Amino acid sequence: MKRVLVITGIFILLGIVAAMMYLMHTEAGLQWLINRAAHSVSGLTITSARGSLSGPMKIRGIRYASGESFVTIDEIALDWKPSRLLRLEAHISSLNAEGIRIVAAAQTAEAEPVTDLPDVSIPLKIVLEKAVISSISILQNGEQNPVHIQTVSLKGEMDSKAIRIDQLDVKMPELTLAAKGTISPRGDYPMHLTTSWKARVPEYEEITGQGELEGTMKLLRIKQETNAPFYCSAGIKISDILENIHWEGTASARDFNPVKLNRSWPDLPLSGAVSGHGSDIKADISTLDVNILNGTVA
Incomplete structure (x- = not known):
């Protein structure tokens, strides 16, 4: 048996x-x-x-x-x-x-947050x-x-x-984006990503830049800067992204000239900086400083 x-x-x-x-x-x-x-x-x-x-x-x-x-x-x-x-x-x-x-x-009704x-x-x-x-x-x-x-x-x-991104490339008609880094899908989702990108708008010069994202969904820091056709840098801190979003940030430009973006625009070299803060429905400008280089405002 x-x-x-x-x-x-x-x-x-x-x-x-x-x-x-x-x-x-x-x-x-x-x-x-x-x-x-x-x-x-x-x-x-x-x-x-x-x-x-x-x-x-x-x-x-x-x-x-x-x-x-x-x-x-x-x-x-x-x-x-x-x-x-x-x-x-x-x-x-x-x-x-x-x-x-x-x-x-x-959507027929507002989604639950x-x-x-x-x-x-x-x-x-x-x-x-x-x-x-x-x-x-x-x-x-x-x-x-x-x-x-x-x-x-x-x-x-x-x-x-963790999620490790060795290569992420996205190509769209108006944008090319490359990113790599890590994200931990636990807790507040800590992350660190580096990016490079190109933005294209018809009749305007291509804008290229790079930056990084670092932090969590509780407090995320974003830094980005452009290389061409002018230099501009921006930094922003975003807090409580999921519940009651708030942000504060600064941006500055050096040797910015509208003619570099579109040849039909005026040749007016500028530099300046701006800072502000706000929420998802409100924005306040804290400071604004603009300098005109080798030119005048009519």
Whole structure:
């Protein structure tokens, strides 16, 4: 009797292993899992899936709808290293998503204010070697002009203590942003990020700059400065971001000339500084100092 039970147990174990291998390493297994997910999640539809769950895989025609809001994704291509799960690590080698459209329903009532952020703790370490998301469109339902993002590139990792961003590049028609640093998704969310950016407005010169963000959601310090076509620096402290936001800051410009931004503007070299403080609905200018260099005001 014991021998029969042992043999039966071995066959059951072999059957489970075979089923797992089938689901992990065959295209039919991936398609079965995708179909189960689509049937289990209300509002989710998926057109096709190719590859295997063990990677690489390619999923097309994803749509998720909830009420008047919906998200569509033309294609997601993913490759990862499932063997790293033995080290409690989800290691994603590459993630590419194309053609993302987000339509958000118009708010009918004022949202409840967020006063506390949750502590995020994950059982696995997540490593992302490279992710590229391209052709993103975000539209508030009822509006005419969506926000277009050409590409978002990301490289980094996350564990139970921190999110480390090794590379974050965002490209939009009017803005290019690069950032890196760390964020701890616990407590007051301490963070330190460095940034560099370029701003483009039609008929105006491109503005380039860099800076950093450091602090917590209780007190965040932001420093930014421009390099070209003129020098300007700004520093601001923001307190109680989630509850009763207050800010105070200063900005100064050196050798600023309107003609550097637009050649049709006057050639009027300026330097100056301004400081102020306020809240989300109020702003007060504390000091304002402007010097005109080699020119006059008519």
